[in-house]
Amino acid sequence: MSHSNAYAPLYNADGKPTGRIRQKNEEIILTAAAEEFARYGFKGTSMNAIAQRAGLPKANLHYYFASKLGLYVEVMRHMLELWDTAFDDVTVEDDPAAALARYIRLKMEFSRRHPQASKIFAMEVISGCECLSEHFNQDYRSWFQGRAAVFGAWIAAGKMDPVDPMHLIFLIWAGTQHYADFSDQILRINGKRMTKVEFAQASDNLVRIILKGCGLKPPANSAHPS
Structure with a gap:
């Protein structure tokens, strides 16, 4: 403002x-x-x-x-908008290591700040996406294919190893959203809720594992989201 x-x-x-x-x-x-x-x-x-x-x-x-249904859908749409916007600006001209590290950290920050919305989205998808059927349309598929095409361009240019772009995106989504969707499981294992510092450490770990799996060197001194 x-x-x-x-x-x-x-x-x-x-x-x-x-x-x-x-x-x-x-x-x-x-x-x-x-x-x-x-x-x-x-x-x-x-x-x-x-x-x-x-x-x-x-x-x-x-x-x-x-209506309650309208509010329910809006909660999920708001979450999807946050997720998708964080991925919209990635282009073929970007350095893949820096772009992927930033995206992973942003998705982890969304899991920290909006765990309940992420859980609702997960439950909706598991139950068949009935209330989100209009969202997962051809426009969404085209958006996803456009994101995957960026990874394909990086691979074609020799900037990263030839991994499957679709499954790489699924892996990033699964790895980052786990910390929101299964926070109660993490609570029972750790005996306490994760702190902001622990989320940052988990983000570092995901960045290192995923980027090295893509043949990329994790960027040094990557800033964590505020």
């Missing part, structure tokens, strides 16, 4: 919230919904429970999201 908007009015003349307060309320609702859906599933979650967790009147939820 720019400083020029810091004192913008919270409501328009018609009494509706401005962009600033709308964004804040939507973030509060999405966070609360992610917690409820991850804990109780779609069927076991009510709009009233989400409103209570968010600390907002139930009417506010229906103002921003017309």
Whole structure:
């Protein structure tokens, strides 16, 4: 947010919230919904429970999201947007070691910051992707093929070993999302939740394993996401 908007009015003349307060309320609702859906599933979650967790009147939820299904889909769409945007900027001109290391670290940071949304997405995929069927369409397949083509170009140019791009992407997704989707398993093994420092160490480990498997040297002194 720019400083020029810091004192913008919270409501328009018609009494509706401005962009600033709308964004804040939507973030509060999405966070609360992610917690409820991850804990109780779609069927076991009510709009009233989400409103209570968010600390907002139930009417506010229906103002921003017309139905429970719409809110459920939006939680997952928001997560997918974060994941996909982190991969959008990778091009054939990039150094593959630096680009892959950054992507792995960003995905790990998403797992640290948004574990509940990741779990909801995993449960939805396992159950058949019914609510996300419109998302996984030809546009998404074309997006994925475009990302895989970048890896193919790196391989063709001799910048990395000839690994299968599709399975490399699957491996990165699986390795990074594990720390969110199976956080309770990690808790029982470690006896405690992972700290930010431990996430950074796990990121370093994934970067080293995946990049060396691609014939790449992990970049030195890679900055961790803030």
